[in-house]
Every structure is written in C-alpha cells, then in structure tokens.
Amino acid sequence: SQQGEEDPQALSIQEGENATMNCSYKTSINNLQWYRQNSGRGLVHLILIRSNEREKHSGRLRVTLDTSKKSSSLLITASRAADTASYFCATCNAGNMLTFGGGTRLMVKP
Amino acid sequence: EAQVTQNPRYLITVTGKKLTVTCSQNMNHEYMSWYRQDPGLGLRQIYYSMNVEVTDKGDVPEGYKVSRKEKRNFPLILESPSPNQTSLYFCASSPGGGLRPLHFGNGTRLTVT
Numbered sequence: 001s002q003q004g005e006e007d008p009q010a011l012s013i014q015e016g017e018n019a020t021m022n023c024s025y026k027t028s029i030n031n032l033q034w035y036r037q038n039s040g041r042g043l044v045h046l047i048l049i050r051s052n053e054r055e056k057h058s059g060r061l062r063v064t065l066d067t068s069k070k071s072s073s074l075l076i077t078a079s080r081a082a083d084t085a086s087y088f089c090a091t092c093n094a095g096n097m098l099t100f101g102g103g104t105r106l107m108v109k110p
Numbered sequence: 111e112a113q114v115t116q117n118p119r120y121l122i123t124v125t126g127k128k129l130t131v132t133c134s135q136n137m138n139h140e141y142m143s144w145y146r147q148d149p150g151l152g153l154r155q156i157y158y159s160m161n162v163e164v165t166d167k168g169d170v171p172e173g174y175k176v177s178r179k180e181k182r183n184f185p186l187i188l189e190s191p192s193p194n195q196t197s198l199y200f201c202a203s204s205p206g207g208g209l210r211p212l213h214f215g216n217g218t219r220l221t222v223t
Contacts, residue, residue, distance in 0.1 A: 042214035092208030
C-alpha cells in the first residue's frame with residue numbers, strides 16, 4: 001500500500017533552476033526519507049528527516065517536514081543535468097516499515 | 111566496499127520454471143527486504159526479514175518465498191513464475207528497519223514468458 005504520494009509525477013526544468021518535489025502521506029510517521037533512482041538502477045538514500053524535525057540540508061538538497069499537514073518537500077537548488085532521475089519519498093510508520101510513494105521523474109535540461 | 115549484491119542482473123525465464131534471485135549484503139545488517147517495481151505502482155514490498163530465521167510478508171507476497179538462514183543472505187524464490195511476476199526486483203538492507211536508511215542492490219530485471 002502506498003503511503004506517500006509525490007507531486008508532481010513529472011517535472012522538467014532548465015539547468016540552474018530549482019526543483020521542488022512534494023510528498024503527502026496519510027498516517028503518523030517516525031521519519032520520512034527521500035531516495036533517488038537513476039534509470040533502472042537501485043535507489044540511493046538522500047536524506048532522512050525525523051518526525052520531530054522540520055528541516056534538513058545536505059549540499060544542494062533541502063528537505064522540509066510539516067507533520068500537521070502530513071507533507072514533506074524536497075528542494076534541489078541550482079539543478080544540474082546529472083540530477084535527472086526519479087525521486088521517491090518513503091515513510092516509516094509505527095511498525096518501523098518503510099512505504100514508498102510513486103515517485104517524481106525529474107528531467108534537467110542542459 | 112559496503113554493498114548489497116543481487117544476482118542475476120537480468121533474467122528471462124518461462125512460466126513455471128522455478129528460479130532464485132540471490133541477495134547478499136556485507137554490512138552486517140539485521141534487516142533485509144525485497145521490493146518489486148512496476149510502472150505506475152512505485153515500489154511494493156514483497157517480504158522482509160528483521161533477523162536470521164525471521165521473515166514476514168510485505169504487501170505483495172503471493173507467488174514468492176524467502177529464507178534467511180544467514181545474516182548476509184536473503185534469496186527470493188519464485189517456485190512457479192507467472193507472467194504477472196515480470197518486474198524489476200530490488201533487495202535492500204538496513205541496520206534498523208525503516209528507522210535507518212536502506213541500502214539497495216542494483217536490481218534484477220525479470221521477464222517471465
């Protein structure tokens with residue numbers, strides 16, 4: 001069952017622009033994680049944000065979490081062509097299981 | 111190098127012919143899991159294991175078996191594959207279930223004709 005739902009499903013931007021992806025979920029969580037997947041390859045972990053945290057940064061990545069709205073966003077600043085990939089949010093519930101959303105396909109045009 | 115290794119990378123088989131996809135991790139992780147990825151459906155969990163000899167069903171376990179006899183290995187077994195099991199499969203591991211980041215293998219693309 002999908003807990004997180006990403007929005008938009010697809011996003012196309014120019015190199016240098018910022019990319020914002022959103023994730024909404026339904027039930028309470030322990031943490032929310034963002035992953036990146038290059039075409040057909042394994043997912044790579046980007047950031048984990050705990051339910052008591054509101055914002056985390058990692059390089060050009062910024063993740064926010066609003067537990068009152070049950071939503072999170074991933075911002076990639078100054079995007080590069082190499083950022084082209086699919087991005088997934090995953091929510092960790094009370095049973096410590098991760099449930100993945102359907103993903104956002106990001107294309108960054110050079 | 112810390113990694114999750116899946117084999118084979120690609121597999122084409124026929125309906126009913128038993129197959130096993132292997133998964134091995136070298137990070138001493140307790141938790142291991144299998145997912146399948148299908149267009150428009152995201153990643154769905156098939157089975158997971160919290161530790162040796164402990165396995166549980168995920169969201170889509172029908173038609174699959176797993177075993178966890180050793181901490182490092184978590185093979186996925188399809189006793190009688192069917193065309194609806196054509197998919198991209200991923201193995202993942204972590205030191206603490208969903209409380210910690212998952213490490214993924216590179217995937218196995220299975221085609222059942």
